Amino acid sequence: MSERAGNYATEADLVDLDELESAYFKLRPDPTLPAQRVSFGTSGHRGSSLSRSFNEAHIVAISQAIAEYRAAQGITGPLFIGIDTHFLSGPAFASAGQTLITAGVNLRISAGGSFTPTPALSHAVLKYNEVARLTGLGLADGVLITPSHNPPADGGIKYNPPHGGPADTTATKWIEQRANQLLAAGVVDHASLREIVPFAEKTGTVTQHDYAAEYIADLKHVIDMTAIRSSGLRFAAHPLGGAATGYWQAIAETYELNLTEIGPGIDQQWSFMTLDWDGKIRMDPSSLNAVKAVVDSASHADYTLTLANDADADRHGIIVGTELLNPNHFLAVAIDYLLTHRKGWHSATGAPLTVGKTVVSSGMIDRVVAAHGATLEEVPVGFKWFVPGLSAGTTVFGGEESAGASMLTFEGGPWSTDKDGIVLCLLAAEITAVTGKTPAQLYQELTERFGPPAYGRIDAPATAEQKSRLLALSAADIKTATLAGESITEILTHAPGNGAPIGGLVIKTADAWAAIRPSGTEAVMKIYAESFAGAEHLKRVQKEAQELLASALS
Template identity: 55%
Template sequence: MHPRAGQQARPEDLVDLDALLGAYDQRRPDMGDPAQRVVFGTSGHRGSSLDGAFNESHILAIAQSVAEYRASQGIDGPLFIGRDTHGLSEPAFRTTLEVLIANGVEVMIDSRDGFTPTPAVSHAILTHNRTNSRQADGVLITPSHNPPRDGGIKYNPPSGGPAGSDATAAIAARANQLIEGGLADVKRVSFDKAQAEAGRFDFLSAYIDDLPSVLDLDLIRDAGVRIGADPLGGAAVAYWGEVANRHRLNLTVVNDAVDPRWAFMPLDADGKIRMDCSSPSAMANLIGMMQGGSAYDVAFGNDADADRHGIVTPDGGLMNPNHFLAAAIAYLFANRPGWGADVAVGKTLVSSSMIDRVVAGLGRRLLEVPVGFKHFVPGLLDGSVGFGGEESAGASFLRRDGSVWSTDKDGLLLCLLAAEIQARTGQSASQLYAGLTDRYGAPAYARIDAPADRAQKARLAALSPADVTAQTLAGQPIVDIMTKASGNGEAIGGLKVVTADAWFAARPSGTEDVYKIYAESFLGPDHLAQVQGEAKQVVGAALAG
């Protein structure tokens, strides 16, 4: 923990915007450095122009590659493009638009020339594709909750959610080829021409006016739930006020500042500015506001592209994301009669097994998938999965009639769900979770890192269950060893070991020389520590073997 975690950022903590933007235009990537090549992770390509990892060359190549990819797939409808408030998002947006228009793509940009949350783009794609044979797709210019020095770009195909690995691998490979070829095959027009030829779409109205199809906003309004909303300087900044006005909710935007340096943010746990709405350090301002006789029944925050949620209650402070996922699932499946009896619950395999117990209590089917929201897309799209959530505070769920709402993470949706829970039950979401622990037990959950070099990380990602020789974990027999997710049979890129009351999962980091150990125990913190210690031994033995 950084000594100033949770404290206001100082001038020396802020990014130099002139240097950041200058590097975007002027710096050329060294393609011999793996860190400067185009690499699509679970949420697109991210990096900083200051590191040669997110520069104009990258965006020119990625945009050209996207244009070629969608043409190869027969996607000939409009492409919806949104951007967040990061400093690099504006120049990357301009570059992307110049290339897409030059390639003859019908691009739809925000009619208000504003910032666009990720879920609003997913919603726009799906709404268009519901009634049009010419299928739409989208591009998001955002590094999500990453620090102000970073930029990001991701592609959403006609399914509306994050692209699968086949698509992202093809897009990244072609983009790197284009950069290595000196960008000779990249088509481009001036920004003035691109802006003049782009279509306009009112993302804000389309999204906000459709919210009653997925949430009971009348109930929230009639119950008089007092809501405080903090966009954390992100793309939801214009949305929350309109949600309040159009649906007549007692909702106050407690912070409407937009600053690409994020000077108003407290430092995160590691001392960096990071708009992580699941972090108590980053959310210190909102947590403090809710203490000592708050004027609000519930408050919440979002990250920069509003695909994540952070829920703060007067009685519980900032809810652990796993706790809110469990509470949301318990509430939704008891209060959505339009969802069929066979509709499943989706979770990532590193999310709390409290969800497993709640789902079993509901008599529902659990779909456990690898890390990455893309794994929920098929089920949310066809309505067979009612809720998909991941431990990093990202989730979405179906409309009230059981049809698809969004196939990307929707932070605004989950925040408003906390208000609906308060309105219907008279309890906060944290009180609802406390009731679940009375019934199912109270788990202790944590994530730690352990050192691993590149070769060890590759070995970890390729392990099979047979590589684990241990029979017990923290005093209990091992009942399952997984290298593929039970929900869809996809490789998890690591290992999960399960006992009756505990589990751990180990996955290599994509950016650091470490692997991540997620662990949980229903036998208390001391047992969790024992699980974590033995997890390192189990993984170490498997890597050595």
């Protein structure tokens, strides 16, 4: 934890945008160095032009690989493409667009050149393909240029196949390997690429798509907007300078809500932010340090709720008064509410409804799901694991502890098969409007029913070698039979819900659990832990989990 965590950013914390742009075009990655190769984590390739991990060569190679992949898969419809507000998203959009058009791909770009939240693009792909399947048209897919909540110097690109959600490991490995082949071959002619006529002028290859109008008009199919309007709930939304900027004001106007979009608008240095746990600017709406500026401003306004999103609006933050609700707490409240208030979700066969969670999410969710007689599906970290169930309408809700979730429409059909921070924020407003209680109050009621868990996550620095060794650990590497005074009941390396590798370890006892896994995009290993035996027991679980990890890696 940095001693500056929660402090406002200073001039010294701000990235030089001119330097970022120059590095994007001028610096060439060395494909023999792992840190400079294309690498897809849990959701796309991320990096910075300054470290030669997100440069023009990367984007051209990835875009060409995507064009070849979709051709090999018989995907012949348009490719929906959007960007978030990170500075590097702009030049990457031009590189990707020009490369894809040259490869013969027809693009759907945002009307007026506006920014596109991840859920709006996912929803657009799903809606197009619903018609395409009925009419025999070629299916569409999507590309989102975003590093999500990562710092301002970063860029990112992710691919969403026709199911609308994050690509699975088979697809990302194919794209990653092909992109690295192209990178190694040095096929990118930077000068000629930038001389191509801007792709928006290429008649017949680019169509403008109004992502915002379509998405906002359809919100009534997934959120009870009438209940929010009728309640008169006064709430605010802060897009944290991200792609949801402007969306919230349009939502307020469309549905006549007592909702105010707050914040300074788009600032690609994010100079208005407070620093995250490690002293970096990071647009994470679920981190108290990162959103302290929002919490401070909310404390001076009479809003029942203040909602927040990250740069591509796939994450949600729920602030009640001056309290940022823990994402796990809100997921539990959301699931409890939805299983009671979505009558259209009841299975026609009478089978229990399925709720998805990641293995590092709170055990409170397990208790809530069981109380409703529903089925819990535990999957590894990564929203891609929820895509099959959400697509088929068999998983009614899927959520991650990192504040990413999506759910079905009122009718039980897919809404967005990628994380939707806007809808989850609006769900908080619906819950408050319908129940007359805030999510914080409802979570307190859950703790009275099921017990108060203590939950925490520690991010520890980790080298590439340490992360690799952690991935290779097995249950046999754990040489102790107890954790924090309790017998270890289970050690998992694969998720119970689908048998997929966790990418680390989960250790369970009667009252607690700990999970250890490497980050897919940052040089850290993450240690998650939870105890239903109190905060002091949690500290012991965390301490012993770290000792256990050190012993296993020694």
